[in-house]
Amino acid sequence: MSFLDTVKAIPVTDLAERLGYSLVKKGRYYSLREHDSVMIDVQKNCFWRNSRFIKGFKGGAGSIIDFMMEFGEEPDYKAAMRRIALIYGIDGEKSPTIHYQQKAVPEITSKAEKKSKILTCKGVELPEKAKNTNQIFRYLLWRGISSKVIKYFLARKLLYEDVHSSCVFVSPHEDFACVRGTGKNRFLMDCKGSNYDRCFFFKGKANARTIIVAESVIDIMSIMTYFEIKGEWHGNYGYLALAGTGKINAIFTHLKQEPQINRIVLCLDQDEAGCAADERVLERLKKIEFPGRCDIKKPPVKSCKDWNDYIMTLQ
Incomplete structure (x- = not known):
């Protein structure tokens, strides 16, 4: 698998969580609690923003790399790829050293169930401490x-x-x-x-x-x-x-x-x-x-x- 294919295989949902966003189920898609116009298709591993995406418009939709540019505030495509590679430990055509998990396609639930399952921020996952500074x-x-x-x-x-x-x-x-x-x-x-x-x-x-x-x-x-x-x-x-x-x-x-x-x-x-x-x-x-x-x-x-x-x- 090429470097680009390895990067694009990483689930958008996993990166979204690592960037600090909270996933919310919307029908068979996921959205973000912080940006409810965002839709993530886990089967196609892509996203779009209903508030911005227009056919032919560059930005507001695409692969995990586009997601990093949009929400990771990276200036261009190459910078976004490099940052994803750093986060997941991707080196050339080797497999990532950081494990990730693909979210299952959400089951369609009632409106009442959706409201009760909106994720809230209950704590922060902190990296392991070193012995010195x-x-x-x-x-x-x-x-x-x-x-x-x-x-x-x-x-x-x-x-x-x-x-x-x-x-x-x-x-x-x-x-x-x-x-x-x-x-x-x-x-x-x-x-x-x-x-x-x-x-x-x-x-x-x-x-x-x-x-x-x-x-x-x-x-x-x-x-x-x-x-x-x-x-x-x-x-x-x-x-x-x-x-x-x-x-x-x-x-x-x-x-x-x-x-x-x-x-x-x-x-x-x-x-x-x-x-x-x-x-x-x-x-x-x-x-x-x-x-x-x-x-x-x-x-x-x-x-x-x-x-x-x-x-x-x-x-």
């Missing part, structure tokens, strides 16, 4: 993160090193976790069962009134490092990493749960997707008549895509 400490220092910020994460158990020497970031309530590789090949993965309604959220102090929002935990750590460089204590704020730009609903979840928040600082990437997400957030805040203040803060250097790019220029 040497590799992730070196890696994060290389990324420009201050040692104080790294120790802050370790002390609060927001971070640990897994047996593959990757960084595992875990939110305080263990309802969201993600993995970032420390090797030469870029590897990112949200842990199965992560709750995208909350994403990665923590508060430096219980009554934090300002929430700093970024796209990744590395960006959050970079912003905390920036505060430290300015001589400001980074523990004054709440922090939210959205796992990209498609999960802005988490902001509004925390506004409901943290009524003391009166300021939002959007520190999303300095690119088209980040700027578009800024606009979506501002529009929704206006719609709900948010009484507080919302600021947009991009890296001081325009050539830097995100806050980590900027912090690395300061080394």
